[in-house]
Amino acid sequence: AQSVAQPEDQVNVAEGNPLTVKCTYSVSGNPYLFWYVQYPNRGLQFLLKYITGDNLVKGSYGFEAEFNKSQTSFHLKKPSALVSDSALYFCAVSRFSGGYNKLIFGAGTRLAVHP
Amino acid sequence: GAVVSQHPSWVICKSGTSVKIECRSLDFQATTMFWYRQFPKQSLMLMATSNEGSKATYEQGVEKDKFLINHASLTLSTLTVTSAHPEDSSFYICSASIRDRGPANSPLHFGNGTRLTVT
Numbered sequence: 001a002q003s004v005a006q007p008e009d010q011v012n013v014a015e016g017n018p019l020t021v022k023c024t025y026s027v028s029g030n031p032y033l034f035w036y037v038q039y040p041n042r043g044l045q046f047l048l049k050y051i052t053g054d055n056l057v058k059g060s061y062g063f064e065a066e067f068n069k070s071q072t073s074f075h076l077k078k079p080s081a082l083v084s085d086s087a088l089y090f091c092a093v094s095r096f097s098g099g100y101n102k103l104i105f106g107a108g109t110r111l112a113v114h115p
Numbered sequence: 116g117a118v119v120s121q122h123p124s125w126v127i128c129k130s131g132t133s134v135k136i137e138c139r140s141l142d143f144q145a146t147t148m149f150w151y152r153q154f155p156k157q158s159l160m161l162m163a164t165s166n167e168g169s170k171a172t173y174e175q176g177v178e179k180d181k182f183l184i185n186h187a188s189l190t191l192s193t194l195t196v197t198s199a200h201p202e203d204s205s206f207y208i209c210s211a212s213i214r215d216r217g218p219a220n221s222p223l224h225f226g227n228g229t230r231l232t233v234t
Contacts, residue, residue: 034222036225041124041206041227041228041230042227042228043119043121043208043210043225043226043227043228044159044208044210044223044225045225046222046223046224049222090158090159101212102149102161102164103149103161103210103223104161105158105159106158107157107158108157108158
């Protein structure tokens with residue numbers, strides 16, 4: 001079964017420092033991987049995705065993620081964190097089931113960027 | 116582009132009443148819409164998948180008679196929580212896939228969610 005794991009409930013980073021939010025996946029076949037961000041009482045906003053091609057994927061708001069097949073990881077990164085990056089981040093994998101591609105989300109990681 | 120509008124953003128209702136939540140794709144045709152439920156400080160749980168003009172497909176453990184889904188057009192899906200109880204209080208989020216793109220190549224676009232509180 002397709003699944004993703006986010007091992008950290010919360011990540012704390014000082015503003016200006018690099019940040020990493022971890023995600024590992026378990027899939028059969030080629031993985032379709034996504035990162036989304038959620039601000040309080042809002043829906044999810046798409047950040048980036050990996051379908052195929054370059055292992056380093058660049059996305060919105062300066063975020064990027066590195067697909068590592070040998071480690072089955074897809075960690076989200078940003079070189080310099082902003083206080084406004086504080087939010088809930090979800091890693092997701094696409095699962096084909098019942099005729100549809102469905103997104104299966106990890107538990108989420110709360111990112112807190114301190115001034 | 117690719118805006119999904121969800122209404123209402125919040126609703127408070129009495130136990131035993133029904134509540135309807137609308138999800139509209141404003142500038143694209145959505146072949147498929149998904150309904151998620153999110154408990155406080157938890158991840159999103161997929162409830163059901165709806166396809167325009169056909170019956171919704173519910174995930175295991177989700178009561179189809181409790182959560183009625185209608186996908187009447189390529190731009191509108193509705194979720195009705197019937198005979199609501201306090202345990203139905205939650206944050207409900209819809210999302211949509213753009214028509215004619217392979218789902219894995221089209222990031223789902225999400226509504227801003229509806230916070231339901233049943234008293």
